[in-house]
Amino acid sequence: MTRSHHSFSEEERQGLYRAIFERRDVRSQFLPDPIPTDVLGRLLEAAHHAPSVGFMQPWDFLVIDSIEVRRRVLDNFERENARATDNYEGEQRAAYSALKLQGILDSPLNLCITCDRSRGGPTVLGRNSIVETDLFSTCLAVQNLWLAARAEGIGVGWVSILDQQRLARVLDLPTTVYPLAYLCLGYVSEFLEQPELEARGWRSRLPLQELVHHNGWHQPLQDEHPLAEWLVQHSSRQPTRKE
Numbered sequence: 001m002t003r004s005h006h007s008f009s010e011e012e013r014q015g016l017y018r019a020i021f022e023r024r025d026v027r028s029q030f031l032p033d034p035i036p037t038d039v040l041g042r043l044l045e046a047a048h049h050a051p052s053v054g055f056m057q058p059w060d061f062l063v064i065d066s067i068e069v070r071r072r073v074l075d076n077f078e079r080e081n082a083r084a085t086d087n088y089e090g091e092q093r094a095a096y097s098a099l100k101l102q103g104i105l106d107s108p109l110n111l112c113i114t115c116d117r118s119r120g121g122p123t124v125l126g127r128n129s130i131v132e133t134d135l136f137s138t139c140l141a142v143q144n145l146w147l148a149a150r151a152e153g154i155g156v157g158w159v160s161i162l163d164q165q166r167l168a169r170v171l172d173l174p175t176t177v178y179p180l181a182y183l184c185l186g187y188v189s190e191f192l193e194q195p196e197l198e199a200r201g202w203r204s205r206l207p208l209q210e211l212v213h214h215n216g217w218h219q220p221l222q223d224e225h226p227l228a229e230w231l232v233q234h235s236s237r238q239p240t241r242k243e
């Protein structure tokens, strides 16, 4: 079989990379328009096709449109965010307080992706040594949904400034079920070119070439290495850079 049978067409590849580079965490740009059922169905199907340890599929998807439930989650956020504000002082505190870090009521739909740590029984293939692999698997479901949402023109915002136990109570989760990701979903007025935290000067993308090591932590990739050269040449191409 030739290579073309295995790889995507140029257009398909571009589409995939576009979803990856143009995906954003959204909290300020939500529109109230509802998400059509077929679109939501496709997003959940994309999430459900994530890889999982031992094919455990530990995820469940709690679709949340109740204003009542969302108000309780927002209240949870407000409390936890007030605690988080105490991590900062002075200018940084003011900068932190000015950030919008959730779109719980602004988005038309919230979705909690959970991880049932007991799914598949006491022994799950591949989860013998590293028990957190069920959580890792669920994160991949989140990312699948996040990328598919971008391709559908839907923004997703992950809200983690929440007391997990309170969240579990509000959502009536069984004790073995871990609320892994609380997400806000909706169409958006725009997808920012850069992460919102970068656009607001909080933190910027690290140079990739400084994050690549060679055969062990203490050996950086040498400048002459072809990969190092490639990374330096392409660093200006990073789509999040705004000149």
Ligand SMILES: Cc1cc2c(cc1C)N(C[C@H](O)[C@H](O)[C@H](O)COP(=O)(O)O)c1[nH]c(=O)[nH]c(=O)c1N2
Pocket (backbone or CB within 6 Å): 023, 024, 025, 026, 027, 100, 101, 102, 158, 159, 160, 161, 194, 195, 196, 197, 198
């Ligand atoms: C596990 C986890 C948890 C959170 C986030 C992300 C992830 C992966 N992010 C979003 C985060 O700030 C964002 O992904 C980065 O700033 C990079 O921006 P883009 O996602 O590329 O737009 C996030 N954002 C926010 O406004 N409130 C939050 O509580 C969280 N929590």
